Amino acid sequence: MAVPAVAAGLAGLTAAAAYLDAKYHIRHDLRAGSLEAAAIDGMQFVTQRQIADRLLLYHVLEEHANGKFASNLFLEYEGRTWTYKAFHDDVQRVGNWLLNDLDVQKGEMVALNGPNSAEYLILWFALDGIGARQALINCNLTGEALQHCVRICSARYMLTERSLQPLVESSIAALDEAKVQVVYFDEAFVSSLPSGPPLPEDRRTGIQVSDTKGLIYTSGTTGLPKGTILRTGRWLLTARSMATYLELKPSDKFYTCLPLYHGAAQGLCTTPVLWAGASMTLGRKFSHKTFWPEVSASRANRLQYVGELCRYLVNAPPHPLERQHRVNEAWGNGMRPDVWERFRSRFNIPVIHELYAATDGMGSTFNANRGDFSRSAIGVRGALWDYRNSANQVRLRIDPDTEDLIRDSAGQVVKSAVDEPGEVVHKIDPLMKESAFAGYYQNASSTEKRWMRDVFAKGDLWFRSGDVMRQDHDGRVYFVDRLGDTFRWKSENVSTNEVADVVGAFHQIDEANVYGVAVPNADGRCGCAAVVLTAGTTADALDLAGLARHVVERLPRYAVPIFLRVTAALSYTGTFKVQKGQAKREGIDLDLIEKSGGENRIFWLRPGGSAYEPFTRQCSLELQDGKR
Numbered sequence: 001m002a003v004p005a006v007a008a009g010l011a012g013l014t015a016a017a018a019y020l021d022a023k024y025h026i027r028h029d030l031r032a033g034s035l036e037a038a039a040i041d042g043m044q045f046v047t048q049r050q051i052a053d054r055l056l057l058y059h060v061l062e063e064h065a066n067g068k069f070a071s072n073l074f075l076e077y078e079g080r081t082w083t084y085k086a087f088h089d090d091v092q093r094v095g096n097w098l099l100n101d102l103d104v105q106k107g108e109m110v111a112l113n114g115p116n117s118a119e120y121l122i123l124w125f126a127l128d129g130i131g132a133r134q135a136l137i138n139c140n141l142t143g144e145a146l147q148h149c150v151r152i153c154s155a156r157y158m159l160t161e162r163s164l165q166p167l168v169e170s171s172i173a174a175l176d177e178a179k180v181q182v183v184y185f186d187e188a189f190v191s192s193l194p195s196g197p198p199l200p201e202d203r204r205t206g207i208q209v210s211d212t213k214g215l216i217y218t219s220g221t222t223g224l225p226k227g228t229i230l231r232t233g234r235w236l237l238t239a240r241s242m243a244t245y246l247e248l249k250p251s252d253k254f255y256t257c258l259p260l261y262h263g264a265a266q267g268l269c270t271t272p273v274l275w276a277g278a279s280m281t282l283g284r285k286f287s288h289k290t291f292w293p294e295v296s297a298s299r300a301n302r303l304q305y306v307g308e309l310c311r312y313l314v315n316a317p318p319h320p321l322e323r324q325h326r327v328n329e330a331w332g333n334g335m336r337p338d339v340w341e342r343f344r345s346r347f348n349i350p351v352i353h354e355l356y357a358a359t360d361g362m363g364s365t366f367n368a369n370r371g372d373f374s375r376s377a378i379g380v381r382g383a384l385w386d387y388r389n390s391a392n393q394v395r396l397r398i399d400p401d402t403e404d405l406i407r408d409s410a411g412q413v414v415k416s417a418v419d420e421p422g423e424v425v426h427k428i429d430p431l432m433k434e435s436a437f438a439g440y441y442q443n444a445s446s447t448e449k450r451w452m453r454d455v456f457a458k459g460d461l462w463f464r465s466g467d468v469m470r471q472d473h474d475g476r477v478y479f480v481d482r483l484g485d486t487f488r489w490k491s492e493n494v495s496t497n498e499v500a501d502v503v504g505a506f507h508q509i510d511e512a513n514v515y516g517v518a519v520p521n522a523d524g525r526c527g528c529a530a531v532v533l534t535a536g537t538t539a540d541a542l543d544l545a546g547l548a549r550h551v552v553e554r555l556p557r558y559a560v561p562i563f564l565r566v567t568a569a570l571s572y573t574g575t576f577k578v579q580k581g582q583a584k585r586e587g588i589d590l591d592l593i594e595k596s597g598g599e600n601r602i603f604w605l606r607p608g609g610s611a612y613e614p615f616t617r618q619c620s621l622e623l624q625d626g627k628r
């Protein structure tokens with residue numbers, strides 16, 4: 001009878017362990033580990049690579065090209081393929097051109113401007129291989145924004161794909177004045193370059209962990225882009241960390257069409273694939289017409305996304321190949337709650353692996369979601385995580401209008417309660433400040449704004465993430481908003497993303513962008529929703545009473561958008577972030593909206609009203625006079 005007793009005891013222990021794991025998320029916390037332990041491991045790794053003088057991503061490519069992965073597939077792009085060796089060979093040809101024809105120097109910053117292509121990727125690694133530094137320009141920029149990005153990186157050259165010539169030509173005179181030469185490239189040019197000797201080893205010696213290796217620019221949603229400094233050690237460490245976390249194997253294959261000039265496609269896809277000796281299919285840009293055919297043909301098992309891409313896909317008409325693929329995991333950030341389950345079920349992708357990270361931030365969270373419990377969360381944390389990390393990462397109450405921390409009567413900052421939104425801040429050893437966040441290139445004032453001192457104790461140092469999150473009683477962490485995307489109305493904080501989710505769920509609306517607008521004779525900002533209507537729906541056919549009922553029934557009254565701007569299309573950055581700056585500046589000023597061009601109809605929900613109605617110049621005058 002002893003065996004059944006032991007078996008029963010083991011079953012009891014197993015059940016108890018399962019209960020404790022479910023309640024306290026022990027396995028999840030063990031995988032997430034300690035922030036301090038991760039930092040120590042990362043420092044040891046990059047120190048070892050520096051001692052070996054092999055800190056560059058080029059070194060990883062070189063090791064694969066000359067090792068057991070030489071004949072493994074690395075890259076597919078528009079029907080062309082490269083093994084690790086073939087890609088390395090092309091990098092040698094392009095690197096020799098950079099050395100011999102352009103005389104690019106070791107440590108020189110070179111601007112790289114182009115949409116996704118194999119040639120762009122080859123140029124990126126060729127610059128790395130000759131010890132140069134890359135300033136990765138948003139290929140959608142033109143005019144002052146483009147000139148600004150090139151000027152601040154002090155480049156002699158801007159290597160530009162020829163297809164961008166119409167965007168660049170208007171800036172040629174200004175770039176010439178800044179002594180910047182535009183050098184165009186395309187597939188034909190790169191393929192015409194002759195073979196050459198291996199790139200000289202001395203171009204890659206003496207590189208330090210703390211050296212500036214490149215710039216990735218912020219999206220510029222509220223102003224001119226800032227160049228986020230990437231240290232050599234961070235670029236390599238991110239590749240290794242993400243490959244390790246995702247447990248990538250050489251047999252894995254990614255598909256991405258996110259822009260290579262942005263940190264997501266680089267640090268969350270391309271460089272982890274490289275580190276693991278895996279492969280990737282690269283799409284030139286996102287298009288519903290090409291997306292599912294490319295995903296299906298690639299036979300990739302992992303797909304990279306950003307939230308707005310997913311929203312576009314679920315709003316698009318069915319595609320015959322949208323379920324004819326091998327993708328079992330979608331990996332990315334920004335998938336909103338109203339899209340999450342629709343995306344999973346419609347496209348038959350069982351795992352939605354949502355994450356939070358930022359090129360100009362620190363700290364990351366991950367949620368490999370397979371079911372109901374963690375749906376829509378960016379992470380799950382238990383008692384072990386709190387024990388290990390809660391002293392170094394906290395959420396603080398903030399005033400969304402001033403972006404200042406709220407302080408109590410004693411002048412102390414206030415931690416957010418459970419299920420209460422707050423800005424995430426990270427405690428940093430003052431001696432590690434420069435290595436923790438290198439800052440923005442030639443922009444000391446913006447860099448300094450990210451730091452806080454004497455927060456909980458004299459002499460302590462904290463980093464402001466600028467991101468608002470909340471954590472519920474079950475340890476689920478949710479992204480609420482970027483700090484600048486939250487506004488205050490009727491003494492309450494309003495999340496633009498959460499309001500946009502409700503507005504966007506109305507049956508006649510395809511897309512919604514919510515922001516706060518100033519109203520005459522009122523404190524704070526009230527909500528305005530810029531909306532794109534579904535195909536075939538006109539502004540005259542929009543059910544204004546039905547939309548009002550929809551939002552009033554689902555939102556606190558203070559969060560109901562007072563104004564509605566019906567527009568033909570929302571404006572997005574190249575990384576699929578909604579461009580809110582211009583809409584915020586225009587607010588409800590009918591003259592500014594008219595000058596902006598395009599088809600815009602403005603409506604409002606007047607106090608006590610039950611339906612949105614046209615917002616006329618007479619209404620505007622009455623608001624200004626305090627009569628409304």
